[in-house]
Amino acid sequence: MTYPFAPVVEAITEYAVPIQIDNSKHENNVFLHGIHHIWTPDVRILDHHGYELYRFDGFLPPAEFAARTLCGFAMAYLRLKRFEQAESLYVSVLRRYSTSYAAPEALYYLGVTRYRKDPDGDELLAQWDDLRSRYPESEYRVKQSFKELPDDR
Amino acid sequence: MADDARVPWQHDYTSALERAEGERKFVFLDVFNPG
Numbered sequence: 001m002t003y004p005f006a007p008v009v010e011a012i013t014e015y016a017v018p019i020q021i022d023n024s025k026h027e028n029n030v031f032l033h034g035i036h037h038i039w040t041p042d043v044r045i046l047d048h049h050g051y052e053l054y055r056f057d058g059f060l061p062p063a064e065f066a067a068r069t070l071c072g073f074a075m076a077y078l079r080l081k082r083f084e085q086a087e088s089l090y091v092s093v094l095r096r097y098s099t100s101y102a103a104p105e106a107l108y109y110l111g112v113t114r115y116r117k118d119p120d121g122d123e124l125l126a127q128w129d130d131l132r133s134r135y136p137e138s139e140y141r142v143k144q145s146f147k148e149l150p151d152d153r
Numbered sequence: 154m155a156d157d158a159r160v161p162w163q164h165d166y167t168s169a170l171e172r173a174e175g176e177r178k179f180v181f182l183d184v185f186n187p188g
C-alpha cells in the first residue's frame with residue numbers, strides 16, 4: 001500500500017484536505033460521472049471551489065507516489081501563480097526523488113516557475129539545459145527540444 | 154486504494170471544499186475501488 005508511507009501522508013496532510021470516494025458505492029455514481037472518472041486510483045488536486053489543478057491515475061509505489069503528489073501540489077501552486085511555493089516543491093522533488101519518473105517534470109516546470117516569476121532571468125534555459133543532461137530520454141526533454149540547436153536533437 | 158487510518162480522510166465532498174477554504178489548503182481527492 002502507498003498511503004502508510006510517511007512522506008505520502010505528510011505531503012497530503014500538509015497541503016490538502018484529503019477526501020476519499022469509493023467508486024463501488026451506488027450513491028457516488030452521480031459525482032463520479034460528473035468528474036468523468038474512469039480508473040482507480042484516480043487522484044485529483046482541487047482548489048476550494050472544486051476546480052481541478054492536477055490529476056493522475058493508476059497505481060504507483062510509495063516513492064513514486066510521493067514524488068508525483070509533490071509535483072501535483074507544485075503545479076497547483078504554479079497555476080495559482082504562487083511561485084515561491086511551487087518552486088520550493090519542485091526543488092524538493094528533485095532533491096528527494098531525483099530518480100523518480102516525476103523528476104523530469106519537476107525540472108521542466110522548475111524552469112517554467114522561475115521564468116514566470118522573473119521573465120527577465122535566464123532560469124528557464126538554465127533548468128532546461130540541466131534537464132537535457134540529467135534526463136535525456138524523458139518526454140520533458142522532448143518538450144523543450146525546440147530550444148535545442150539542430151545538431152543537439 | 155484502501156482506506157488507511159493515518160490519512161484523515163473525509164468522505165463528504167462539500168465539507169472537504171469548505172474545510173479547504175477555511176484552512177487555505179487544496180483538496181486531495183482519491184477515488185478508489187475497495188476490491
